[in-house]
Amino acid sequence: MPTIAKIASLYPPLDVQVHTPRLSLLGATDDLLEQLLPTVRKGVVTVPPWSFDDPMSLYKDNPDREWAWFRGIWAGRAKVSDSFWRLYFVVVVDGEPVGMQDLVGIDFATFGTVTTFSWLSVEARGRGLGKEMRQAVLHLAFDGFGAREADSVAYVDNHASNRVSEALGYMPNGVGWSTRRGEAAEEKRWRLTCEQWRSRRRDDIELVGVADCLPVLGIQSPRDH
Numbered sequence: 001m002p003t004i005a006k007i008a009s010l011y012p013p014l015d016v017q018v019h020t021p022r023l024s025l026l027g028a029t030d031d032l033l034e035q036l037l038p039t040v041r042k043g044v045v046t047v048p049p050w051s052f053d054d055p056m057s058l059y060k061d062n063p064d065r066e067w068a069w070f071r072g073i074w075a076g077r078a079k080v081s082d083s084f085w086r087l088y089f090v091v092v093v094d095g096e097p098v099g100m101q102d103l104v105g106i107d108f109a110t111f112g113t114v115t116t117f118s119w120l121s122v123e124a125r126g127r128g129l130g131k132e133m134r135q136a137v138l139h140l141a142f143d144g145f146g147a148r149e150a151d152s153v154a155y156v157d158n159h160a161s162n163r164v165s166e167a168l169g170y171m172p173n174g175v176g177w178s179t180r181r182g183e184a185a186e187e188k189r190w191r192l193t194c195e196q197w198r199s200r201r202r203d204d205i206e207l208v209g210v211a212d213c214l215p216v217l218g219i220q221s222p223r224d225h
Contacts, residue, residue, distance in 0.1 A: 012216050013080070013087055015209035018136040020202075023129060025101050025136050027209075028073060028088035036090055036097040039121045040069055082218030083107050091120070091133050098124040101133045103141060109218055112148030114141045131164045136205060138168070142197050144210040146222030150197070152190040155180070165190040169200055 009015055014027035026032055076086045084106055091099040099120035108114070116137055120130060141147040152170060154161035155178075170190035177184055214221070 011077075012209065012212040013077070013085075016087065016089075016140070016213050017208035018089070018140050019206040019208070020132055020136050021204055022093065022132050023136065024092045025089035025133065025140075026092055028077075028090050028100065032090040032092075032097060033070065033073065036100070037066065039097065039099070040066060080216060082109055085217050089137070091118075091124075091129070093124065093129065098129070099133070101137050103137050105145075105147075105217065108145070108147075109220075112146070113151060114145070114147050114149075115151045115153070125160070130160060131167060134164055134168060135202060138192070138197055139202065139205040140207060140210070142194050143201070143205075144207045144222065145214070145217070145219055148194055150192045152192075153178075153187050154190075156186050156188050162188055162190075165192075168192065169196045171196070 009027075009029065014029050016027050018025040073088050076088060079086075084104075085108070086102055086104045089101045089103070090097045091101055100118060102117040104115045104117065106113070106115075116134060118130065118133060118137075120133075138150055141150055150170075151173070152161070152165045153176065154165070156162075156175075170192040173189040173191035176187045176189055178187055179185065
């Protein structure tokens with residue numbers, strides 16, 4: 001597995017790490033975000049499939065987009081409670097930041113449900129990294145936090161994301177609507193239970209810093225699997 005220098009921060013969520021043989025998910029410190037900025041700067045979305053209307057969707061080609069990206073992550077890192085949290089991870093491959101993988105919990109203590117959100121640089125796509133980083137964050141959710149189920153949403157024409165969900169054992173969970181570039185677009189919804197994940201659980205994924213992070217997120221202890 002990759003060896004990453006561990007520097008303890010004053011905020012446990014930034015110390016959480018997930019390591020697989022191919023990549024690492026590292027808590028999105030400002031230093032890592034700065035390293036990722038060149039990828040953000042050149043990653044303007046110009047062709048379909050269009051992304052979500054989100055600071056990370058990267059439609060605008062100007063500094064406002066970069067500032068919005070920083071502000072969105074800073075705001076999300078600060079808005080943490082028992083009823084809502086969003087963990088931001090920088091995806092690192094061979095020492096280079098190539099994208100982000102987020103994990104979101106809403107009323108997690110009650111429902112035990114998480115949602116994932118991710119993006120990769122154009123150069124890093126087509127290498128199976130999207131599947132690998134999803135497996136990594138699911139390991140954190142189920143094995144580290146004791147989640148009951150994980151949800152995923154992708155536009156119907158986002159074939160790469162939908163293929164990842166299907167390959168990892170998610171089951172179709174209906175359709176919905178959202179906006180992108182201000183217009184309505186249809187989404188596919190997916191659901192993966194802990195039992196379904198456990199049947200495919202990998203034994204080569206390492207979690208770091210989880211125990212110290214649990215109280216910050218209002219998680220008393222991981223649920224029994």
